[in-house]
Amino acid sequence: MxxxxxxxxxxxxxxxxxxxxxxxxxxxxxxxxxxxxxxxxxxxxxxxxxxxxxxxxxxxxxxxxxxxxxxxxxxxxxxxxxxxxxxxxxxxxxxxxxxxxxxxxxxxxxxxxxxxxxxxxxxxxxxxxxxxxxxxxxxxxxxxxLTRLTLGSKNRKPFNDLFFYNDFNTPVPTDNRFYEALEMLRIAPSSTNSQPWRALVVDNSVHFYYKPKSPASVLDTGIGICQFYETEKFYGHSGNFSKLTSVPTPPEDWKHLVTYTAE
Ligand SMILES: Cc1cc2nc3c(=O)[nH]c(=O)nc-3n(C[C@H](O)[C@H](O)[C@H](O)COP(=O)(O)O)c2cc1C
The missing domain is CATH 3.40.109.10 (NADH Oxidase)
Structure with a gap:
């Protein structure tokens, strides 16, 4: 497998x-x-x-x-x-x-x-x-x-509610280089299935944010980013994570975590 x-x-x-x-x-x-x-x-x-x-x-x-x-x-x-x-x-x-x-x-x-x-x-x-x-x-x-049913564990939020392209209103095109890696992030597990992760694709970078929902939100987002990165590796892509000082200002209370830049 x-x-x-x-x-x-x-x-x-x-x-x-x-x-x-x-x-x-x-x-x-x-x-x-x-x-x-x-x-x-x-x-x-x-x-x-x-x-x-x-x-x-x-x-x-x-x-x-x-x-x-x-x-x-x-x-x-x-x-x-x-x-x-x-x-x-x-x-x-x-x-x-x-x-x-x-x-x-x-x-x-x-x-x-x-x-x-x-x-x-x-x-x-x-x-x-x-x-x-x-x-x-x-x-x-x-x-x-019953637990799975209560948590809605089978379901995930729609892709276009989580991930954006160039600005926070435009969906990521399906032929974008990061599309599948973001899809694998989308299906990751999170505490109470809260899915706090958000992302903005700009050129060859993906800015990762999270929406604070619980004390586990950063850890949850780390899980999602792992699934993103495993997909990148699987397709022979490479890139680096960095903590940029200046990133696009997100809507609401989202917090920036890291940015991934493709090589
Ligand atoms: C950080 C974290 C903490 C979790 N804590 C619990 C927990 O205390 N009890 C539990 O039954 N499930 C826990 N879960 C499992 C989640 O409820 C589950 O991942 C989510 O509902 C999605 O379902 P899935 O993993 O079957 O895809 C946790 C998951 C994560 C990622």
Whole structure:
């Protein structure tokens, strides 16, 4: 399965088979962690950890996740760069997991004092802010189906409500070089499916903005930008991210994050 197929097929998985990962799967996921990368700086530590269900650990405390034994734990710094990096870098691992036939579900919350915090030390300035179960998916439970329905997880906002060309009123032409990469960004996962990402294409640059919707909006936008960048790479394109001092002033309360310029 190539990366484009993985992005199109991936969905959040909350019901797992209770079997746990094999050593081979763990090795592959740890390699994916090692190979994941971010150009945005900040502080991020990704760990894969097994929890023994028999030891009294109760994943059910965290809502509708069932049958998961293995979790990624993310220690993330408190600044904007760390949030952007966490989204951009960990989504690479999520997509790799899907390519290996394994489901995941990003869960961003406070885990202070929870079983997930026990025995974990994080580098200076980092805190456990995201956990993510990983394993073989089984048929979604009724609870999971309801969650998906409530969040409208199957749906995404229309392309032309999110992405613009030259000014904030003109749609991106379908033959534009960035069209498909933006489409892959559009279908990315986000907390409560909030899709805070916005973008403006000008010549060979894409200015990325976000509409602040929750504390996870920058992280969400990092996930979307990962899917954009993976598409660029897949088609053999290259480019660089930079934080420009002067960018087109967006409407409303959107905030500029980074600009991608094609080489
Ligand atoms: C940063 C982040 C945090 C999330 N937190 C939760 C969560 O706490 N509980 C949950 O059930 N789903 C969570 N999700 C999953 C989203 O609800 C899901 O990605 C969205 O509804 C789109 O559905 P899909 O991933 O199946 O495409 C989170 C997703 C992201 C990206």
């Amino acid at each position: 190539n990366i484009i197929e993985a992005m199109k097929e991936r969905r959040s998985v909350r019901s797992f088979d209770g079997e746990g990962l094999t050593d081979e799967q763990k090795a592959k996921l740890n390699k994916a962690i090692e190979e994941s990368y971010s150009p945005f700086g900040g502080k991020l530590t990704i760990r894969l950890k097994e929890f023994d269900l028999k030891e009294g650990y109760k994943p059910s405390t965290y809502g509708m996740i069932s049958g998961a034994e293995d979790f990624f734990l993310l220690g993330i710094g408190s600044d904007e760069a760390s949030a952007l990096t966490a989204g951009f870098q960990f989504e690479q691992v999520v997509l790799k997991a899907w390519q290996l036939g394994l489901g995941t579900c990003w869960i961003a919350a406070t885990f202070k004092g929870s079983d997930f915090e026990k025995g974990e030390q994080w580098p200076e300035g980092e805190e456990l802010k995201v956990i993510c179960p990983v394993g073989k998916a089984v048929k979604p439970s009724m609870k999971e189906k």
